[in-house]
Structures are given as structure tokens and as C-alpha cells.
Amino acid sequence: MRVLLFCLAGLLVCLQTADSHSLPQKDYDTDSSKHDITNPLNDISGNNSSSDPDNSRGMFNFGSTTFLVRYVTRDDNKVDKSIYAHKNGKAKKVLEDGIAVFDDFPKSRAYLGNKDGIYVYDTETEKLEKYGNLSDNVIGIVKENRSDDLYILTEDHVVYKVIEEGTKKVKVNEAEHAERIALDWDDNLYYIGANDQPYVVASDGAKKIEGLPANPTSVFISRPPIKIKHGAWFMSGKQPYIIYPNASSEPYVFNDQEKLEYEKRIRDLEVIFSQFNNQIEE
Ligand SMILES: *[C@@H]1O[C@H](CO)[C@@H](O)[C@H](O)[C@H]1NC(C)=O
Ligand SMILES: *[C@@H]1O[C@H](CO)[C@@H](O)[C@H](O)[C@H]1NC(C)=O
Ligand SMILES: *[C@@H]1O[C@H](CO)[C@@H](O)[C@H](O)[C@H]1NC(C)=O
Ligand SMILES: *[C@@H]1O[C@H](CO)[C@@H](O)[C@H](O)[C@H]1NC(C)=O
Ligand SMILES: *[C@@H]1O[C@H](CO)[C@@H](O)[C@H](O)[C@H]1NC(C)=O
Numbered sequence: 700m701r702v703l704l705f706c707l708a709g710l711l712v713c714l715q716t717a718d719s720h721s722l723p724q725k726d727y728d729t730d731s732s733k734h735d736i737t738n739p740l741n742d743i744s745g746n747n748s749s750s751d752p753d754n755s756r757g758m759f760n761f762g763s764t765t766f767l768v769r770y771v772t773r774d775d776n777k778v779d780k781s782i783y784a785h786k787n788g789k790a791k792k793v794l795e796d797g798i799a800v801f802d803d804f805p806k807s808r809a810y811l812g813n814k815d816g817i818y819v820y821d822t823e824t825e826k827l828e829k830y831g832n833l834s835d836n837v838i839g840i841v842k843e844n845r846s847d848d849l850y851i852l853t854e855d856h857v858v859y860k861v862i863e864e865g866t867k868k869v870k871v872n873e874a875e876h877a878e879r880i881a882l883d884w885d886d887n888l889y890y891i892g893a894n895d896q897p898y899v900v901a902s903d904g905a906k907k908i909e910g911l912p913a914n915p916t917s918v919f920i921s922r923p924p925i926k927i928k929h930g931a932w933f934m935s936g937k938q939p940y941i942i943y944p945n946a947s948s949e950p951y952v953f954n955d956q957e958k959l960e961y962e963k964r965i966r967d968l969e970v971i972f973s974q975f976n977n978q979i980e981e
Contacts, residue, residue: 762804763787764822765971766811768797769979782811783979784820790975793820793827799840799851812837812851817865831865839879841922843886850888852880858890873905874898881920883931887944891920897933899944906946911935927951 765785772778782794797813807823810830817830817837839852849861850871858874861867874880877890888900889908895918898905915935923932923941930941932951939951953961 762802762807762822764802764809766793766800766802766809767971767975768800782813783975784809784822784825785971785975786822786825788974790978791825794818797837799837801840801842801849803842810840810842810849812840814854817849817851817861831861831863833861833865833868835859835868839877841880841882843882844884845886850880850882852877852890856893858888871900873900875905879918879920881922881931883922883944884925884928885944887931889920889931889933889942891918897931897942899942899946901944901946908933908942908946908948910948911940911942912938 763786767783767785767790768780769783770778770780780796780798781792782797782800783790784793785791794811794813796815797811797818799810799812801810802822803809807821809820809822811818811820811827812835814836816832816834817840818827819830820827833851835851836854837851838854840849842849847864849865851859851861851868853859856876856878858871858877858880859868860871862869871888874888874890876893878893878895879891881889883889889897890900890905891897895915896911897908897918897920899908911933912935917934917936919932919934920942921932923930927941930943933940933942933948940948941951942948
């Protein structure tokens with residue numbers, strides 16, 4: 700069985716941005732599976748993750764559960780994809796045939812998606828339940844901050860708003876061939892299109908975000924760290940940007956404190972990766 704480990708581009712970028720002694724490259728080449736940490740901005744360690752004593756929340760959200768997606772390519776080239784939850788040093792398979800995760804931290808709740816629809820996982824009780832009655836093949840999922848409504852991205856790259864507790868979906872016609880979706884804290888919807896460029900969905904259609912590299916690489920989009928009140932987070936290569944609902948953008952520069960927090964995060968991630976790899980051997 701030959702398999703590749705490929706860590707989420709955004710995560711690698713974050714690691715490299717933050718710390719020169721990031722995860723050793725050879726690990727990626729020799730390992731036998733592919734792992735995503737589903738959102739590099741969800742902090743991964745539980746207690747005292749911030750290095751700022753005056754601000755216990757620090758730059759990043761953090762919960763005690765980290766979700767990872769593991770890809771294993773089998774001999775027949777079929778790829779097995781499963782979502783794992785890593786908590787208190789232990790990794791547990793939560794959902795098969797799935798890659799979509801939205802961690803609703805600080806609530807003890809995560810929304811997961813797989814080929815059969817949407818699930819809710821309680822990170823405290825560690826219980827998984829089907830959410831609603833939709834059966835789409837979900838590859839991306841996000842939840843509004845101000846409501847319980849969700850957006851899902853399905854395997855055919857269509858975005859739907861999911862309302863009425865998962866019993867109804869409404870197609871977001873403005874989003875064309877989305878590769879990834881994200882909301883900001885104000886619940887503006889963004890997506891990365893087939894051209895790797897981010898768009899914001901406005902009432903009068905989708906607008907391409909301006910001021911970004913013409914040929915972005917290793918793109919990633921997510922809700923920004925909690926301290927960034929407006930706009931979403933976009934990464935191209937090693938450079939993070941804040942992208943705004945008015946379709947403008949600006950590069951984001953870490954201050955010294957944020958760099959420290961990132962470095963702490965990377966060390967935590969290294970621990971999680973090694974624990975995960977040790978435990979999830981086939
Ligand atoms: C945080 O620390 C407290 C007290 O040491 C402990 O009870 C709790 O389980 C820890 N939480 C996490 C998420 O590790
Ligand atoms: C975490 O922070 C709290 C409050 O600052 C402190 O009392 C506690 O000892 C710290 N725990 C660890 C494990 O560092
Ligand atoms: C889901 O449930 C709602 C409300 O009970 C119902 O109207 C709808 O038809 C169901 N949808 C599917 C796909 O079963
Ligand atoms: C996000 O939701 C929380 C809790 O409902 C609320 O306190 C906060 O103001 C919201 N954030 C924004 C930017 O609306
Ligand atoms: C777009 O929004 C950002 C953030 O609110 C603001 O700084 C910028 O001036 C706005 N740009 C335009 C052209 O309105």
C-alpha cells in the first residue's frame with residue numbers, strides 16, 4: 700500500500716509562517732496516510748494555550764478536541780476518508796467517508812459532513828448524531844455565528860444554506876463551483892472558486908476579492924482568529940490576508956505576541972501529529 704501524507708496546505712503554510720522548525724518535511728514523504736487538521740485556526744491544546752497571561756484566549760480559539768481528517772489510499776486507488784477527534788492525547792474515529800468539519804467552539808459541538816449528510820458531534824459526551832434529514836454528499840460545512848443555520852458545500856461544488864434544523868436546504872446560486880467555503884463573524888459567506896480566488900457572496904451576486912496575488916498557491920479560507928472582528932481569513936502561500944465583505948483585502952502581519960502563540964500552537968500540533976500517528980496504525 701503506497702499512500703501519501705499531505706497536510707492541509709493552509710496548515711503547512713501556517714506552520715512555516717510561524718516557525719522555521721515546523722514539522723519535518725521527511726515525515727510527510729514517508730508516512731503512509733494523508734492527514735488534515737481541519738482548521739489551522741482552531742487551537743488544539745486545551746489549557747493555557749495562550750502565552751499571554753493577560754489574555755487567556757489569546758489569538759486563537761481553542762478547545763480540547765482537535766479534528767483530523769485521515770486519507771488512506773488503498774491498492775485499488777480508492778481513498779478512505781475518515782474524521783477523527785483527538786482529545787486528551789487520544790484519537791478516536793468519529794465518522795467514516797467524511798472530510799467536512801466545523802468546530803462550533805466554545806460550544807461543545809461540531810458539525811460534521813460525509814457522503815450521507817450532516818452529523819453533530821458533542822465533544823464532551825463524544826456522541827455523534829445525525830443532524831436533520833438531508834442526505835447530500837457534504838465536503839464542506841460552516842455554521843452561522845448568530846443563528847443555527849449552516850452552509851454546506853456538496854461534492855458537486857454547490858453551496859446550500861441549511862435551515863430549519865437540517866430539514867431544508869436552499870441553493871446559494873451566487874456561489875459557482877466552490878472549492879471551499881467560510882463565514883466571517885458577521886456571517887458573510889465567502890468561497891474559493893475553481894480559479895483558486897476567493898469571492899464574497901453579496902445580495903447582488905458574488906464578488907471577486909481584490910488586491911490578492913493573481914496566481915495564488917496553496918489557498919485556504921476560514922473564519923479569522925477571534926480577535927479579528929470583521930472579514931475572513933485567506934491564505935495564499937505563506938501569506939495570510941483578511942478579506943472583507945466589500946471585496947477588498949489586506950495582508951495580515953503577525954505581531955510578536957501572535958508569533959509566540961503560533962509557535963506554541965505548532966509545538967502542540969507536533970505532539971498531536973505524533974500521538975495520532977502512533978495510535979492510528981493499520
Ligand atoms: C484543564 O485543566 C483542568 C485542571 O487542571 C482539567 O481539569 C481539565 O480537564 C483541563 N482541560 C483540558 C481541556 O485539558
Ligand atoms: C493554567 O493557567 C492557570 C491560570 O493562569 C494556572 O493557575 C494553571 O496552573 C495553569 N496550568 C498549567 C498546566 O500551566
Ligand atoms: C425532512 O423533514 C422535513 C420536515 O419533517 C420534510 O418536510 C422534508 O420533506 C424532509 N426531507 C427529506 C429529504 O426527507
Ligand atoms: C458571535 O456570536 C456570539 C454569541 O452569540 C456573540 O456574542 C458575538 O457578538 C457574535 N459575533 C459577532 C461578530 O456578531
Ligand atoms: C472595505 O472594508 C474595509 C474593512 O471594513 C475598510 O477598511 C475599507 O476601507 C473598505 N474599502 C472600501 C473601498 O470601501
